[in-house]
Amino acid sequence: MSVAADFSVEACRERIARWQPRINAFNRLENTPLGGGAGPLAGVPLAHKDMFYRAGQVSNCGSKIRRGWVASETSTALERLDAAGALQIGTLNMAEFAYGPTGHNEHWGDCCNPWNPDYITGGSSSGSGAAVAARLVFGALGSDTGGSVRIPAAACGVTGLNTTWGRVSRAGAMPLSHSLDTVGPLAGSAEDCARILQVIAGFDPKDLVSSREPVDDYLSALADKGLRVSISTSWIERNAEAEVASAVLAAARALRSAGTTLVEVEPPEFDQLSAHCITVMQSEASAQHAPWMRERPGDYSAAVRARLEAGFAVPAAAYLEALRLRGAWLERFCSRTLSDADLYLLPAMNVRVPTREQTGARGGAGMPKLLAEVSRLTRWVNYLGVPALVLPCGFDSNGLPIGLQLVARPFAEATLLRAGHGLQRATDWHRRVPPG
């Protein structure tokens, strides 16, 4: 592909110098870009969440505990981007150990929303969302365990893809919850996400849950038409804030005008599925962190330590019950919600983007409930292990983006990207750039 002058390394560096003091998206900027060469992403400047390992380079994982830790291997996703000619120009801020939905980080400083720094970027791929929104890079890798690609994409007004569990290798990426972790791209459009996904998707013997399902031609699939999309309109009207519901339903109408058939369905059991996601995530994350939680609990932020503590109290039987039920819930979603449709459409978040104060340590009595709302509509997707695309569909009265979410059957990333591309041909929300 040819890279527009807007995304030359020099232009990106100039914008980073301007934006970094305001949004704190980068942890490190490379003097000489890493990777590069010939390939489908030749010369394309990217930066990635600071948890994708590169041999000989530091991966801090947004933490104090791993500050300065040098990786001995390179993640498969970065190897594939390198082989495709992409340039890595830096590493991006993230929530501590990818365990937080807002973008707060007391060790590395909060990442701030480019549309208004008082507001959250969403997390845990906070720097990925902010950097892509401010057009500091063409695209970025994030990870998604309960919404960590999609929440930043929604809050920052960019396009983010949560991939099917096993579609993209997690080898050499920091683990949070092995049953739920996925790797996916954030970029300015569905088409640009397709360009990145094309390179990173596919079987990898180094990740034992990596799938052997064939990889589609995502760019060619963008042109196809004739999708059916299910939606739960009255649920959205009852449960989402009015401005969110209005924007999401307007986007659904835009899809219909562009040739998509809308089908009304009962909503999936979001809260039941979310509860299972939390059970699995807490159990696995706490097991992963057990040695550090025993030896140096004071080196975690209070919020992450609290989340990890909770996981040690989850009964083993409850954890295994959630995993035993997972297949049955996936089959139910596909046979009911998608029985007559290719995709399911819903908001990325029911609430408007909150401020950093509302969702931080001084957020007050309403903070836990607001925090739960931020990820209420994303966690269930990770429990099912299905792919989901978030893309911008409007702005709220505070001037912050509103995100729409499309969810598909396993390995139907091509269908998601096709629907997203169709919507982005009919609207221009994805072309809006924060002033400055």
Place this chain on the structure above:
Amino acid sequence: MNSWNPEAVEAALASQGIRLAPGRAAKIAAALNASAGLADPLLGSLAFETDPTAYALALSRCSAK
């Protein structure tokens, strides 16, 4: 039924070598009690033989291909 209390949580985590931050035991006990009575509606129909690996088969069956 509130089967968990802060002391029980404190003891359960201490047995795993985890020292709780102050005030956390009561919050964890409350969360455990809130979720303890919630039965999954699919549990009753789940085959006795089902184990967590059934998910991999479901993923393949439900695939878009």
